Amino acid sequence: MSQESLEDLTLVEHPVISRDLTILRNKETNIAEFRQALKRVGIILAYHALKELPLKEYTIETPIEKTTGYDIDQEIIVVPILRAGLGLTDAIIQFIPNAKVGHLGMYRDEETHEPVDYYSSIPEGVEDAMVLVVDPMLATGGSAHDALSFLKKQGAQHLRFVSLISAPEGIKKLRELHPDVHIITSGIDEKLNDDAFIVPGLGDAGDRYFGTV
Ligand SMILES: O=P(O)(O)OC[C@H]1O[C@H](OP(=O)(O)OP(=O)(O)O)[C@H](O)[C@@H]1O
Numbered sequence: 001m002s003q004e005s006l007e008d009l010t011l012v013e014h015p016v017i018s019r020d021l022t023i024l025r026n027k028e029t030n031i032a033e034f035r036q037a038l039k040r041v042g043i044i045l046a047y048h049a050l051k052e053l054p055l056k057e058y059t060i061e062t063p064i065e066k067t068t069g070y071d072i073d074q075e076i077i078v079v080p081i082l083r084a085g086l087g088l089t090d091a092i093i094q095f096i097p098n099a100k101v102g103h104l105g106m107y108r109d110e111e112t113h114e115p116v117d118y119y120s121s122i123p124e125g126v127e128d129a130m131v132l133v134v135d136p137m138l139a140t141g142g143s144a145h146d147a148l149s150f151l152k153k154q155g156a157q158h159l160r161f162v163s164l165i166s167a168p169e170g171i172k173k174l175r176e177l178h179p180d181v182h183i184i185t186s187g188i189d190e191k192l193n194d195d196a197f198i199v200p201g202l203g204d205a206g207d208r209y210f211g212t213v
């Protein structure tokens with residue numbers, strides 16, 4: 001990938017992520033191990049996705065004296081793209097327990113690889129909130145583009161896209177169509193195959209997380 005197309009993208013690298021991505025990619029990994037590994041990586045991704053959150057100061061008293069304390073000064077809304085995004089949502093709400101959660105249901109048509117929308121539920125306050133759209137797989141970018149466009153129409157202005165594994169094709173699409181949306185990802189893979197699956201990838205993330213294969 002050229003340096004230019006990596007603008008506004010954070011590739012999160014960490015030994016724990018390298019180990020856990022291997023667990024997630026391995027076709028021998030069972031559902032329990034898959035869920036645990038996704039949760040561990042999700043917490044690290046959440047840490048990076050929320051680094052720029054504004055803080056507000058307030059005064060507290062320790063047992064010793066008064067001091068300045070801090071609280072997060074922006075509402076956080078997590079929006080998983082169903083189904084697979086739910087695996088990352090669990091991790092993020094462990095990190096930020098009071099985050100609101102919206103849902104966008106979409107699946108990819110097997111022939112056209114285009115996303116088909118089937119559900120949406122977005123909490124109030126999306127205009128001012130930090131909105132994290134989460135989906136483990138950024139493949140063609142069609143689902144992410146649909147999700148981000150929908151949220152912008154609802155008034156969202158502070159959007160991040162959090163993914164586990166991204167294909168160069170999906171990154172390029174988001175950079176072109178949503179240059180304002182920072183991508184946080186833990187892996188950039190080689191390419192898409194003829195079925196628009198990420199290579200080497202991990203297969204179908206939703207099926208592996210929910211055991212539907
Ligand atoms: O970038 P794209 O080419 O749009 O592909 C990525 C989408 O494909 C997968 O969803 P899938 O259709 O398998 O639905 P599922 O999560 O219910 O399994 C994945 O979770 C993304 O939402």
Ligand SMILES: O=c1cc[nH]c(=O)[nH]1
Pocket residue numbers: 084137139196197198199201202203204205206
């Ligand atoms: O490789 C891929 C591509 C899209 N969706 C997945 O779950 N995996």
Ligand SMILES: [Mg+2]
Pocket residue numbers: 084204205206207
């Ligand atoms: Mg799937």
